[in-house]
Each structure stands twice: as C-alpha cells, then as structure tokens.
Amino acid sequence: MTGLPCRDLAVVDRLAAGLRAVGFTTDGIEAHLGAEVSAALTGGVRWPALASVEDDRPLSTLIAVFLLGEPRPAADLATALPGVDPRDLAAQGIVALTPGGEVSPILDVRPYADDAGEYLVFADQDAGRRAGALAGDHVLGIGGASVSLARAVIRRPVQRALDLGTGCGVQALHLGAHSAQIVATDTNERALALAAATARASGQSWDLRRGSLFEPVADETFDLIVSNPPFVIGSGDQDYIYRDSGVPADGLCAQLIAGLPDRLNPGGVATVLANWVVTDVEDWAARPRQWLAGTGLDAWVVQRELADPVSYVSLWLADAGESPERAARRGRDWLAYFDEAGIVAIGMGVLTLRRPVDGRVRFQVVEEITGAGEEVTGDEAQAFLDRQDFLAEHSDAELLGMRLAAMPVMLEEQSLLGEDGWQTVGSAVRRPGGPGATIALDEVSRALLVGCRGQVELADLIALLAAHHGVDADALASAAMPVVRDAIARGILYRAV
Template identity: 40%
Template sequence: MVSSRTQDDAPASDRPELLRALAHDLAAARYTVDEVAELLGAEARAALSRDQIVPALAATRAAGEDPARNPLGAVVRFFLLARPLPEAALGTVFPALGPQGLRALGLAEPADDGGWLAAVDLRPYGWDAGDGAKEIWVASDLAAHQRPGVLRSDHVLGIGHASATLVQTTARRQVGCALDLGTGCGIQAFHLLGHARHVVATDISERALAFARFNLLLNAGALGLDPDRLEDRIELRRGSLLDPVAGELFDLVVSNPPFVITPRAADERAEDQFTYRDGGLPGDELVARLVAGLPAVLAEGGTAQLLGNWEIPAGAPWHERVRSWVSADVDAWVVQREEVGPGQYAETWLADASQQRDPGAYEDAYAAYLADFAARGTAAIGFGAVWLRRPAPGQARLDRFEELTHPLEQPIGPYWAAAVERADWLAAHPDLGAERLVVAGDVTEERHQRPGAEHPGVILLRQGAGFRRTILLSTELAGFVSACDGGLTAGQIASALAALLGRDDEGFRPGLLAEAANLVAEGFLVPAETAAGPADDMTPGNREETA
C-alpha cells in the first residue's frame, strides 16, 4: 500500500478534515458535470475537449467574473482553465477550505502577482452505474493546454481519450476480485468499485498512486468507501506490469498501459521517459509482454481487457504479430480501431507532450521515430482493444481478430459482453436446428435493385446498435431471417425453405443453419429464450461524462 503521506508535487491525502472541506466547497459551488455543461454551452465544451480554452474563457466572462455572484465560473476558470484568482476571490469560492487549505492539499500555489494558481486539474466526472448515477471529482496534472512548457516526465494523466475508451469498452459484470493495471489517477478503479468486491490498482509511478489515493479519499462517500478502511475495498500497489500481483488470480483485469512506441537510446534515463505513456521497452514489447503474461493472473472464466499499439511489418496482415502473443490456453478477441503510418504516429505523440515547442528537439525526435520504425521494418502502427479469457468448461473457444474503423455504439462494453454470451450459447447448443430464433430489435433490412428488375440484386442486414455491422445476404438466407419470429425452430424454417425452393441437395440445410449460426454470433439473430435480455434489447448502461 502506498503511503498516505504523498511525495512532493502530488495532492496530499493525509488531511481528512481538509478533504471534507474541499468536498463541501465544491458541492456548494455546484461544480458538477451538468452545471459546468450549462455554464459553458455546447460550443465551448466541444472546444475544451479539443484542448482549446478560449471559448470557455469567453463563456465564463459572459456569465460574470464576480466570484461572489458566480462561484461556479470562478472554480471553472481556476481548475479547468488554469487561470489565476486573487486571494480574496479564492477565499470567497472556497470559504471552508481557503487558499491555505488548498495549498496544504497541494492543489494551489502562490502566483508571482500575489494571486493563486491551480497546481492540478480538478474536474467533475460522472457516469451511470447499475445502482444509479455516480458523480465524483478527479484530480490529475495540468495538461499542455493549461500550462507552458513540455510536460514533466512523471506527468499524471487525467481523463483522456484512451482512458474513456477503455471505460466504454470494458464488459461490466459482478466479480469478486478485479485488477486495474496502470491505474494512473484511478479512473478504471473508480468504475471497477461499482461491480467488484475487491480491487487492486497498480502503477509504476508513486506519484500516480498518490493522485489515485487522493481521488479515492476525496470521493469516498460517492464510491462507497470507508476512508478509515480503504484497504477493505481497494489496494494501491507500486510496481511494473504484473510484478505487484505475481501469484494472485483475478476475475477481471483492465489496463490502459503505457503502450506508446517510443525510440530507445543507449544513454536514456528513466527521467527522460513519460511514465504515463512510455513503458521503457523497445517497439511494442510492453504490450506483447502484457498480452502473453495476463493469462497467469486470470482465474477460470476470468477476463482481461486492455488497449494497445502494435507494429505491423511491411507486407504482413495487421493481426499476425498480435496473434503470436496470445497463449493457446486462452480465448482472444482483438479489435483494431485505427492504423497509421510512422510519420503520423510520431507527430501525434510528439504533440501529445508539447515537444513541438522546442523546434530543435522536435526535429531530432521526429527523425528518431522514423529511424526506429525503419530499423524493424514497421510499415504501420495499429491501435485497438484486446479481450482475453481463461475459459471455463462449457464456454466457447474464441480466436477472433477483426478491424472495425467505423463508429460503434458507445459504450460498446455491454454489446461485447452480449456477443461473448451468444458465443457461449452457441457452444452449448450445437444443434441449432432445434432452437427458435428471432431478429434482434436493432436490425433492419435493405434491398437494392435496378429499376424495373423483378428481384433485388443486393440484400443487406444492418445493425443499428452495438458493433453496427452490415452483412450481405443471399436470397435463401434473407428468407430464413424473415421467418425468424420464434414460432418455428431453425430446422423447421430451413426444411421449409428447401421444399419451397426445390433444394434437395444434401448440403443446403446444414449450410443454411451454419450461416444462421454466424448471424447469431454477430447479433443479427438471437435465441427466442433471451430475446428480452441484453442480447436483443441492449441499451447503454454507462454514461461517461466529464467537464
């Protein structure tokens, strides 16, 4: 367990009376997701998500800059927009805590002109959980758009695109013990507490664990934690990758690891690495080690979900390397969401840490990226999500690698879970002919034909939710789908179609049922017995929002 007395430049979590005062003042200022959204308006919120603060500054000015009349605007300017406040104004906005209390917690520091500056980003964050809406405040380091200069090497990332993606991708289910590997400021752990009896959160950065502990204690009530017995529900451990949990088993593992591929140098020091994104290993070795090592900590039936980058060698399929990392005794389902070239990849991550602010260093770093990829014959870099499972008896064996670059229904996690459940159902029902099927509620059919043509030339089945797949149907399969209303078994429908079409060839019926099984696996058809459940009437169960 990381010490409650945090290191320099990280929020302090050993002053419970100050944490209570902070929570009181933030609540009194109505510092919530919805209130901030209303104050800023849609355009300023959208700009802020792109790290552009000018519209938000204009919105807070338009709402009035007097802290006594508009305390919410002052809090937004201070913590979200990192603008200084005079001491009197800060005292007005935080009457219970005061400027010195903010300083004691490591949240504010004196400015040169006698005012005060935020030392961290502190923002509201909310989501819909199974037992109702949750709303908390999350502290992290100030980002590049909030402070000058290159980010510090031990920068603690806030609620970024990757962390939100993992939250939306994770299939939520009630579990005994869960692991958040590479917790950062704690986002994944906050969500795990809603459906795991016990959580272990690890990070290689002591400073990141200090932020996570601060956030847990600040929001103990909302997260259902006893601040005096934090370890009863969650443990914070320091260490690299799986080292802190060696020999333990988990029902669920989630990880947003430092997967960024970064050129290595012979004289490289730890302080030269950005710990939130750079694992210190060459190429995609960190993700490779994690994918290969995770099965050792999965209990029977346990699952792991993580994000990652992987290198794609020239002339090779994108999934070839990723598949080689997966051990034969676990299931794998990997979805590649994006693929970029070496140059675009370099530009993305150099800009991420504001390294373009030093032109000379930027040029050298860009060239190093290109040389590093070229040395390994890397033609492209993929980004996506990895799902692993140590299968229990009776569960399906999954070996699925697919590229989906179109927009998916978010959160995708519930749909992913439903897809795995359908695969398990198919494994338990090998004779599909005896089963009754219905068309999923989000499925529509499209028919295209030439003007004047008697029959359609193209028949498409589309999903309106979830993975939003589109599949091309044969006339026979379209007829099968149209008859799936739960009244007849799949075998009865296949036999009726064979008679109607005069198909007496031996392979027609089993071939049609095999195609129908694929439609079940993809979620176009669902078992009639589960049609009212999550496999058919799936509605998003998580609403991730942040100011």
C-alpha cells in the same frame, strides 16, 4: 513545493467539500456555462468557457483555475472556497502562489460522473493548458482512451478487481460501483499520489501499489482486470511514463497479455487497451494472434484504427507539447526506428479476454471494426462472450432443431445504375448499435432471415426454402449453417423462447 502532490489528504477533504458546496459538479458546471459551452469544453474547445468565466462569481473562479488552467487572484479563490486556505493548496502542489498574489493552477481537478455516482478526479494539466513540454512523470487526466476503456469493461459484480496502470484512477472509480475489493497499480509514484486523492475526494478506498505489470500483485488472482497501459510503440526510451513503457515496440503489451492467465480466476475477464506493430498491412492481425497463442484465453480483439507511422508519431508528438524543434528531432528518430524495425503501421484497439472455467478455449476472434458508433461496450462484450459460448455448446444439428428469431435489424442494399435502371449488386443486414453486427446476404439467406420469426424450427424453414428453389434440403442446410452461425455470433439471430 517539492515532492509528491496531495500528501495531506485532510487538505484534499476540505477542497472536495468546498468544491461540492458551491456546485462544482458535472451538472453544476453545465448549468453555469450552458449546455453548448459545457459540451465544447468537454470536447477540448476552451474559448467559449473562457469567455463565460470572466466574472468573479465563485463557480467562475473555480472553473477558470481547475478546468481551464487560468490564474486568478488568491483572494477570489479563498472567497470561492470558504475554509480552504490557498496556501494549503500550494503546499500540496495543487496550485502555485505568485508574488503578485495570484494562484496559478498546477493540477487539473474536475468533476466526473457515471451512472453510479459523481466523483472528483485529480490529474496534471494537459499540454493545451500549460506552457512547455510535459514532465516525465506527467499524470494524464480523463481522455479519450480512458473513456473508451471504461465503456468497454463488462460491468458485472465481482469480488476482486485490478486496475493495472491506474494513472489518476479513472478506471478504479468505475470499478467501485461493482467490485468489493480494488487493487490499483502504477510505476509512477506521482500517479499513485493523485490516484489516492481521486479516491479520497470521491469517497472510495483502493489498495494502491507501486510496480510494473503484475509485480505488485505477486501470485494474487482477480475476477476482473482492466488496463490502459503505456502502450505507445517506440524504441524503448521512456520520456513520458504515462505513454512510454521502456520496452521496445509492443513488448509491454505482449508481456501483459502473457501474464493474464495466471492472474485471472477461472471465468475472470480482462479488458485491455493496446497498440501493436504491423509489418504487413494485409496481415495486421498477426501480432495480436501471436500474443494469444498458448494463453488458453478466450478472446475478442477489435482493431479500431490502423495508423501509418507519420500519423501515429504526429499524434504523440502533439500530445507532449514539445517545441517544434525538439518534436522534429524526436519525430525523425522515431520514424527511423520504425523503418529499421520494419513497422509499416500500428494497430490500435481493445481486447476482451476471459479465462475459461473449464480450461477449454472456445474462441479467439481478431477483427477490425472501425465504424463510427460501433465502439465496443461492456454490454456488447458480455453479449459477444455469451453468444460465442452458445455456439460452442451447440452443434449444427442442435441449431437446426431450434426456433430462431431475428433482432430488430436493417437491410442495406448496394445498387448500380445500368441500362435497365438500378440493379442490386449486394445486400447486408445490420443490427444498429452493435459493433461489427453486419452480415452479407444472398437471395437465399435473405429469405431465410425473413422466415426466422421464432415460430418454425430452422430445419423446417430450410426445407421449405429448398422446396421453393428446387434444391436438396441437406445441401442447403450445409450451405446455410455458416451464415446462421455468423448471424448468431453478431447478435442478429437468437434462440426464441
């Protein structure tokens, strides 16, 4: 087979119908394999599933071929998919037929579900399920980055959405639940072909366009933009389209951020995954702050990981499945480029960006949040924007006149063992499940937080505390307001109704 895969969407239709008819769905596969084996497969551990599909049951055959990358007799595949001719699948680059009468998988075709529906995703097999290095136009399937981005997107109804760098179409699938119109772009023609198959098999319709960054959308604007771009930091070579932009260092991400203000409608939001160069680990935020300067965008930038060059390069070398010799040569050159460019670390994270309706920037927060379970979610991102708006719209004097209440939070204390027993040396309050939802407390702020039950105005509460501690109420208010604002920003305090 030559050319692009899945050109005949009628074959895609028949394949999708056949797969669903025999229970090739997320629930069906879990029931077939068992919850533990299914969870292991989702996590990238294949051997339990391999041991579970050694029989010739139809669903075993389909799991082996499309999820595990295992060859099976063509007759077994034909039996598992009545009405689907393996020769048609081969003609569309979905499987290959061997002289021995077996089908050898080319594509990864897998069910995928969210709260809105069940889908089928067409992508290339990853390095763990095929021999040799990936092709230059390899199309990634569902991975950790795509799932993280999908979770971080604010899911509100919008008219027009753009998936920039769609790949196999995972982000566009999610957009289908709350977007009236979806434009999805990619520079990789193979990616667009597989995205078209993903959309067709999942009952969706997208406007697919080929081109780099915002070129395919000219001067159009959108209410929501999501992007998982080829953000890998390198010298500017483009060995693998899915990861290498062809632009040195983090230049592509810089261009993407710079182009957002003109492509977002007022009030529009963009959620972007990005990597950025770090030349001083003590000032890791320098590059994303540089990206934001002059954009006129509200921003919440969260660094989830700071990688050293060796770890970073090792990650991406393993991802490509190259031979040890080729990987060693590429790694040597890669590290030499980092050294020459003065890159001592690479920041990795998610950016939530918004074009203000009135053109007035209210906040640009760049912070590091690395805790497990503190990943950015769409709900938390929307709440963060709302809280920042609230703070921008209310002065300290107005806050002092409000009744504030605390969310369900946990007090965490750090103690040292001394001659007199345990001595508390620090304390903080945490809102469980919120990214970065922690603030340090001293004795007064601890007491202030206890008093925030939505019953007393903040000014009166501070006055009571001032009288108890024998200090000036105005001075205490001035000292307390930064803590109060931080607590509101982190979703720990809120205005009681």
